[in-house]
Amino acid sequence: MDFKIQKKDFLKGLEKTLTVVERRNTMPSLNHALIEVKDNFLQISATDLEIFTSSEVKCQTLETGRLAIPAKQVYEIVKECGDSDAIRLKATDANKIEITAGKSKFKILGLSSDSFPHFKTSPKGQLSSAKLKCRDFIRLLQKTEHAICLEEIRYFLTGIYLETTEVSGEMFLRAVATDGHRLALMDIPQNEVGELKLQKGLIIPRKGALELRRLLESTTEEYFELTADENLIKVQVAENNLWIRPIDGEFPDYRRVLPSNLSSKLEVSRRELATSLRRMALLVSDRSRVVSFDFQKNKIVFTTVNPDIGEANDEVETVYDGSEFKTGFNVKFFTDAIANLDGDELTISLGEKLQPALITCATNPGYQIVVMPMRI
Numbered sequence: 001m002d003f004k005i006q007k008k009d010f011l012k013g014l015e016k017t018l019t020v021v022e023r024r025n026t027m028p029s030l031n032h033a034l035i036e037v038k039d040n041f042l043q044i045s046a047t048d049l050e051i052f053t054s055s056e057v058k059c060q061t062l063e064t065g066r067l068a069i070p071a072k073q074v075y076e077i078v079k080e081c082g083d084s085d086a087i088r089l090k091a092t093d094a095n096k097i098e099i100t101a102g103k104s105k106f107k108i109l110g111l112s113s114d115s116f117p118h119f120k121t122s123p124k125g126q127l128s129s130a131k132l133k134c135r136d137f138i139r140l141l142q143k144t145e146h147a148i149c150l151e152e153i154r155y156f157l158t159g160i161y162l163e164t165t166e167v168s169g170e171m172f173l174r175a176v177a178t179d180g181h182r183l184a185l186m187d188i189p190q191n192e193v194g195e196l197k198l199q200k201g202l203i204i205p206r207k208g209a210l211e212l213r214r215l216l217e218s219t220t221e222e223y224f225e226l227t228a229d230e231n232l233i234k235v236q237v238a239e240n241n242l243w244i245r246p247i248d249g250e251f252p253d254y255r256r257v258l259p260s261n262l263s264s265k266l267e268v269s270r271r272e273l274a275t276s277l278r279r280m281a282l283l284v285s286d287r288s289r290v291v292s293f294d295f296q297k298n299k300i301v302f303t304t305v306n307p308d309i310g311e312a313n314d315e316v317e318t319v320y321d322g323s324e325f326k327t328g329f330n331v332k333f334f335t336d337a338i339a340n341l342d343g344d345e346l347t348i349s350l351g352e353k354l355q356p357a358l359i360t361c362a363t364n365p366g367y368q369i370v371v372m373p374m375r376i
Contacts, residue, residue, distance in 0.1 A: 001065025001091040003037045005057070007081055007101075010042075013057040014075045016240065017046035019211060020053050021071045027117065033071040034116045035089075038064040045116075046071060051208050052119040052243040053215075067091050068111035074099070077106050119243065129227040132173075132194035134216045134237070137224070140175040140193075141213045143186040143367055146336045148206045149179035156249030160209045163201035164190070172366070176254050180372075182333045183257050184340070187366035194223075202228055203251055208244035215242055257370060259356050262349040264322025266295065270346045270361070273300075274338045276314045280304045281331050283312040290374045291334075294326040295350065304331070327353045328376035337369040 017033040034045045040061045045054040074097075081087055081101035088100045091110070099106040141160065149157035161176045165187075172187040173196055190196065204212070212235060216224060224237035233244040280291045285306045294301040298320055305311040338346070343363025350357060359369040 001035075001037050001067055002063035002088070003042060003059045003061050003090075004086050004088045005042060005059040007078060007083055007085070007087055009057040009059070010078050010087055011075070013042065013044040013055045014071060014078065016053055016055045016215070017044060017071045018075060019214065020046040020048055020051050029068060029111055029115045029117055031070055031072070032068040032111055032116065033074075034066065034068050034113060036066040036113075037061050047117055047119050048207075049117060049119070050205060050245050051211055053211065054241045056239040062088075062090075065091055066113040067095060067097065068113055068116045069097055070108060070110070073108060077108075127227060127229050128196060128198050129225070130194045130196035131223045132196060132226055133192070134219060134221060134224055136188050136193040137226075138213055138216050140173065140186050140188060141209050143340055143364075144175045144177040144184040145206070145209055145213075146340060147177040147179055147182050147184040147369075148209075149177075150206075151179075154180070156203065156247060156251060159203040159205040159247050161201055161203050161251040161254070162198065164196060164198045176251070178252075178254060178257065181330065182337070182372065183254060183368075183370040184337075185254070185258070185368045185370075189366075196226060196228075198228065200230060201251060202230075202233065203247035203249065204233065204244060205247050208233070211242060212244065215240055257356070258368070259349070259351065259358050259370065262351040262355065262358055264320070264350045266300075266322070266348045266350060267319035268300070268316060268346050268348065270338055270341060270344045272316050273346065274335060276302060276316045277331055277335050277338070279314050280312055281335065283309055284331050288374070289330045289332055290328040290376060291331045292326060292328050292376050294324075295320060295322070296324050297321060322350060323352075325353050326376070328374040329357065329371055330374060333371050337371060340369070341367070 036043045041056050042059040043056050085102040090098045092098050095110045095112050097108045097110045144160050163174050165172050165174045171190040173193050175186045177184050219237050221238050227234045235242040280302050283306050284304045292303040299315050299317050301315045303313050337359050341361040343361045347360050348357050356370050356372045
């Protein structure tokens with residue numbers, strides 16, 4: 001294997017591997033990226049056994065071949081090379097790599113391409129395929145990822161559930177995430193995002209969702225191709241490919257969590273609510289993170305007590321004429337919800353003391369956030 005390549009092109013391909021390659025040394029090959037050279041193109045691939053990414057960049061092929069290279073070390077070397085120097089990478093004896101740029105020369109130990117882990121892509125179940133809008137799909141991921149569960153023991157909640165659903169006769173692509181204490185749901189009409197017809201819902205793992213969002217945010221393309229079955233999600237955008245293995249588990253019946261009998265609505269400024277809750281967060285207890293919400297006529301009174309520091313009180317004006325009651329919420333869950341809404345006028349639907357709060361905003365149609373209460 002022997003090729004020449006421009007620095008910016010090599011970095012562009014290597015950058016997409018760095019967030020996928022496994023930094024733990026359980027398998028040395030997972031620290032490596034596979035490079036394959038032929039027909040004046042360099043293909044760079046990486047995997048952590050759950051995600052497989054591949055990108056293609058132009059190069060000058062001097063000799064075809066394939067080799068696994070330590071991704072992070074090669075990236076750091078290439079980054080420090082001169083911008084005007086063409087980089088030459090040549091495989092030598094015993095899987096060694098010789099990198100030359102200007103007067104600089106590096107010799108790095110690689111691995112045989114046979115050592116690079118094989119990523120199985122066998123289909124299972126019925127395939128679903130569609131061309132989707134990048135910007136709309138990014139919104140589905142962005143608006144729900146903050147509610148993903150981070151506890152690996154509840155693995156079936158550690159991702160974003162994607163399904164197609166019908167609401168009032170109209171078909172939507174829906175993304176849902178929950179950690180059991182809060183839930184974020186985003187609907188986008190299929191006639192806007194694309195006609196993806198999933199036979200069965202899929203759980204995109206958290207890391208896969210983050211990689212997918214990064215890929216879509218880095219492209220200037222308007223559309224991307226998504227193909228999915230029960231065993232694999234494949235994404236293709238321009239010269240980049242990403243395969244994600246869905247979480248093998250049943251996502252819980254989230255519809256049971258969506259409140260439907262909340263009798264009161266409260267209108268409040270997002271900016272003022274966020275400012276007040278940030279003040280409360282300064283003294284909130286690290287153990288519970290709970291802030292007391294006292295819903296009164298046309299205002300919310302906040303209280304938090306930290307036995308190690310002291311207490312704080314604040315209030316925000318609202319438009320509210322429902323029943324008065326006091327309950328508690330995790331301040332982080334509420335501030336995360338507010339941060340993901342775009343408009344300034346929020347609607348908070350309320351029921352009784354131990355019922356969840358439903359947060360919506362007219363600026364974000366199809367977007368709902370549910371926050372469960374806490375005992376105070």
